[in-house]
Amino acid sequence: MATVDRVNDSTIGRPRRVVADLPSYRPGKGAKQAEDEHGITDAIKLASNENPAAPLDPILDAIAAAARGVNRYADHRATPVREALAAKLGVDVAQVTVGSGSSGILQQLFFGFVDPGDEVVFPWRSFEVYPVFTQLMAGRAVQVPLAADLGADVGALVAAVTDRTKLLFLATPNNPTGVASTTTELRTLVEQLPGDVVVCIDEAYREFLDPGFGDPVAELVPDHPNVIVTRTFSKAHGLAGLRVGYAVGHPDVIATVDKTLLPFAVNGLAQAAALAALELDDVIADGVAGILAERARVEVELAASGWTLPNHQGNFVWLATGERTDDVALGLERRGVVIRPFSGEGIRVTIGTSAENDRFLTTLAELT
Ligand SMILES: Cc1ncc(COP(=O)(O)O)c(C=O)c1O
Numbered sequence: 502m503a504t505v506d507r508v509n510d511s512t513i514g515r516p517r518r519v520v521a522d523l524p525s526y527r528p529g530k531g532a533k534q535a536e537d538e539h540g541i542t543d544a545i546k547l548a549s550n551e552n553p554a555a556p557l558d559p560i561l562d563a564i565a566a567a568a569r570g571v572n573r574y575a576d577h578r579a580t581p582v583r584e585a586l587a588a589k590l591g592v593d594v595a596q597v598t599v600g601s602g603s604s605g606i607l608q609q610l611f612f613g614f615v616d617p618g619d620e621v622v623f624p625w626r627s628f629e630v631y632p633v634f635t636q637l638m639a640g641r642a643v644q645v646p647l648a649a650d651l652g653a654d655v656g657a658l659v660a661a662v663t664d665r666t667k668l669l670f671l672a673t674p675n676n677p678t679g680v681a682s683t684t685t686e687l688r689t690l691v692e693q694l695p696g697d698v699v700v701c702i703d704e705a706y707r708e709f710l711d712p713g714f715g716d717p718v719a720e721l722v723p724d725h726p727n728v729i730v731t732r733t734f735s736k737a738h739g740l741a742g743l744r745v746g747y748a749v750g751h752p753d754v755i756a757t758v759d760k761t762l763l764p765f766a767v768n769g770l771a772q773a774a775a776l777a778a779l780e781l782d783d784v785i786a787d788g789v790a791g792i793l794a795e796r797a798r799v800e801v802e803l804a805a806s807g808w809t810l811p812n813h814q815g816n817f818v819w820l821a822t823g824e825r826t827d828d829v830a831l832g833l834e835r836r837g838v839v840i841r842p843f844s845g846e847g848i849r850v851t852i853g854t855s856a857e858n859d860r861f862l863t864t865l866a867e868l869t
Pocket of ligand 1: 549550601602603604605628672674675676703705732733734735741744745746
């Protein structure tokens with residue numbers, strides 16, 4: 502009998518080696534899961550940078566109305582959402598795409614541009630899908646250490662690019678550190694790169710960013726056809742569970758991304774909710790302001806307890822817990838506060854409701 506070259510623990514079929522070697526995706530732990538594991542009740546989840554507020558009524562109404570049509574496929578291209586975004590952003594509709602969360606669009610960029618062996622450059626630590634998607638395409642991840650302020654190191658990123666580089670990702674604000682890059686820094690980066698490297702500026706947390714950092718859609722996309730900016734309805738708009746994100750860039754890059762869109766990837770409920778959210782700028786801005794006020798309050802308390810904090814610009818904070826990370830994370834979790842640990846480095850804690858933030862602060866103080 503022929504011997505089987507087992508590349509992983511799957512006994513069925515022969516997965517691609519790069520997939521077999523991938524760890525399974527582990528989303529942030531849920532409150533229920535922590536309750537079951539530790540025999541507790543009342544756990545809270547501050548682990549996935551979600552918006553703690555329930556969806557707004559007009560959004561719920563739009564979803565309920567759209568639910569009547571779910572026997573039909575939705576518009577594959579989410580055309581009305583593209584049109585509404587283009588009008589809002591003052592760009593041509595051919596410059597906008599809509600995907601299944603901005604993660605979906607990030608993955609489409611990999612499908613569109615990365616052949617086996619191609620290099621993908623990004624700061625590290627950053628959003629975890631960048632190395633995962635690179636591996637899925639059998640590309641080579643080039644991870645560039647963050648600068649001392651825990652933001653992107655523009656000079657080091659430029660130096661890391663070679664003629665095999667196809668894509669460069671830069672999350673601003675960066676997940677998990679929260680540190681953002683100004684458009685001046687981003688322009689310095691883009692101007693030093695070859696024009697055939699596509700630069701994805703990942704602005705999942707755009708709405709929480711201090712406006713002084715600038716707007717890459719207005720300031721970079723018009724002059725740099727190789728720049729694409731991704732954004733999402735998951736965070737400020739509170740639609741994480743519906744999976745809708747968008748990107749703005751040159752029509753040619755958008756057309757490449759569009760070729761890789763899974764059929765009907767953005768469902769009708771998500772499209773209806775996004776369209777409704779786009780009519781609610783003021784209310785959504787109020788929600789963001791509330792989260793920023795809470796973040797400031799949490800930062801003051803943490804600083805008073807002796808923590809050195811980076812310049813957070815997202816809806817989360819980063820604590821450099823270093824070697825104590827696993828202990829701190831487990832201690833918090835056993836007491837019902839689920840956060841996102843990065844072993845040996847630090848913990849990322851989402852800003853929740855006032856009561857949730859108080860619970861986190863009090864629990865942390867008990868532990869440290
Ligand atoms: C930096 C960054 N980019 C993109 C995303 C993806 O968000 P979504 O796929 O929900 O749009 C996240 C989510 O946590 C993120 O942190």
